[in-house]
Amino acid sequence: MPWLRRILVPLAVVVIAAALGTFVIGRARVTASSTAMQNPGLRLTAASRLTSRGLIAAGRTLYTQTCSTCHGGDAQGSALGTDLQGLGGAAVDLWLTTGWMPLRTPGLQPANKPVNLTTAQINEIVAYVVSIKPGGVPVPTNISLKGASASEGFYMFSLNCAPCHTITGAGDALAEGFRAPSLHSVTPTQVLEAIRTGPSNMPRFGPGDISPKEALDVALYVTKYIKHPADIGGIGLGGVGPVAEGFVGLFVGVGVCLLAAYWVGDRTARGDGEAHGEGGEDESDHEGDAPAAGVDDRSYSETTSDTADA
């Protein structure tokens, strides 16, 4: 049925292209879920947090449930986890809000994963850990990105962050199993906390390296232009650069062109009704009229033409 082929072939081209494209993009795009999933076991303890004292008390319970196995009953650390005393709120908050902690499996570097604690619960744990021993970097509050400069932030970002996180913030693998995580779903608070505390393999940047103003600039650039990049020009391919583009170029670009070649390549004038010079006639119209078409229309011998009388 030639008319079926006329419809199905272009349709197949489109479907295959779309499938390939979706696959590539799907692989490339980092899906980071920031929705806090409620843990039923913890919900009971998050009820009372009216006062600072209540906050700490609730945090203590939560801490004992979720953290103390590795970090010890008084955050003094153990063979499994580090000493949290005097670490400050910023580090604790960062590791909890990114989902790095509680750790799923002990390993080199925890991965971003869905956060199982609510914001209130995280605040309680932070309050408790800070209450054990003060000091360290506090959780940044009242962050205002109003006066921050995106261009300054872009510059500081390419100077200090891009060497590991890549210039598009897609993140990448570092040596010996370490990774620089993707920055596509971070909050300004997390950016500031990470700069000041240097989690995992990341260097710690003090105010001498990146001033408070510059830290805000970076936070603005990261959260506004990387998280929501001015993504003109179409699907972003995950920001991993020419590798993804090369795969799309080869498998979608050249691939679709090859399908087009396959589609067009064997088309010839068929049937006896076609005479050369009838310029207005669509070639494919004749295909439907061809009596023998559809049996094996890619046969050389079927190549016909009536132009011999020219």
Added chain:
Amino acid sequence: MIDGLYDWIDDRLNISGGGRKMVNKIFPDHWSFMIGEIALYSFVVLLATGVFLTLYFVPSSTDVVYHGPYIPLDGVHMSEAYLSTINLSFSVRCGLLMRQMHHWAANIFIGAIVVHMCRVFFTGGFRRPRELNWIIGINMLIFAIFNGFLGYSLPDDLVSGTGIRISYSILESLPLVGPYLANLLFGGAFPGNALIPRFFIIHVLILPALIAGLLGAHLTLLVRQKHTQFKGPGATEHNVVGAPMWPTFMAKTQGFLFLIAGITALLGAAVQINPIWLYGPYKPYLATYAVQPDWYMGWLDGALRVMPHWQTVIGGRVIIPNVFWPAVVLPGVTFTVLMMWPFIEQKITGDRADHQLLERPRDRPKRTALGAAVLSFYFVLFGASATDVLANYLNVSLNIVLTTFQVLVFVVPLATYPVALRICREFQATPGAGKTKRHNIVIRSADGGYSTVPTEARPGDTLRELEPVALDASIYLPALVGSPSYEPVDRAGIGARAAAGGTYEAVSVDDEAEGAEGDQGLAAATTGAEGGGRARSRVFRIPRNYRGG
């Protein structure tokens, strides 16, 4: 009126004779002959979009300050080249679409060249008399890769600047002359101010002119030597069976041009490529991670990554840095062997006859297996250019990925060769393999064995069947490129022709043939016998030695 205009032109230019010949040129119908046209038409797209880009691109390293709609770059110092590319992307109407189309077309262009090259390689299209056209094609590929790299470098963004830095080091790695050569080409130490204007003029003038010139030669040779064709009913070593240039092929190829342009435009409109505004301007002291070149340079980048740190040190001085081997020797050997391949194969097989009929890949299992193995080698190298990206997405240590690739780069080709060989042999042993129309019945015998019985042939089933022919050991040595299973051509006749005139076209032209019905000349021969009883209309044949009136 058109007739009058035509007569007017014909009176002065006498285009009728040559024009008639062109109009009647026969194009075989197999779809794989269109692959080269993908390259041709993406080159057309490249030229068209490239002209648009040159209207707005400023090839200058002059330091300027950007003020424009893209806020994160507002007030930032950058080169004029980068600034004009940003303006092209944000301020020029259609600018970003053109830029992205240009880039995608470049990726498709080189990809299509490679696929076309594979088609010619695996079907033996490069054999005598087409060695010259093969070499021209390889040179176009080299120029295209170079030009792609230069175009990628022109925006002067952080990612491409890192690439230029690497290429500068590669130049420097040449023993003895390297540093001088690098200085000469870049007009001083890296990065310098001469780089962008020089790259620009090479990118928009010198290399495109070379490619266009070679393209002309490529197509002229194609017309002069006539198309190759697959063996099929009516198709012999001495004719071309297919559709004439006008009207069939013209309609096809015009439609194809629009298809290719349309696909490029769709990609350019829907998929972002090289978002340089995210990369920022290049500054030598800035760096970003996850830098790769475009895919056609990816295999070189991968080779650089998997190369162990071996270097030749004589008297405490590094004479040959390790960069030299993957980045200079590897491509050098690659393209030299590619260009010499027709002659290498002639040497191995001793087959120096003219060939107009193509072979199916399975007909030459060893050549096919070798080609597949070499292809897999470069594909693994391409994969190695993404070690960091792979490590990140697979959540594996980068070092493990790198070591894996160092092993794979040898293991995969070695494994590909026997597998491809085996597949070819299986195909050869199964007449009708690859044909989808005919079913086999699987029969299980009483003692548990299986056998297949082909169903009855339907009309048309056997049309494209090539009967396996026993190897003629006296002509073809069983060698690296395998045993040909096509019918040996009339070597005596070809030899005589080669002796007489040097080329296969030396037979005198039958001028009276034009318009006459018959075997000689442009003719429509009614052949109904070969179709297995199927109603078939006329077959177009043109003799190899036909030259037109």
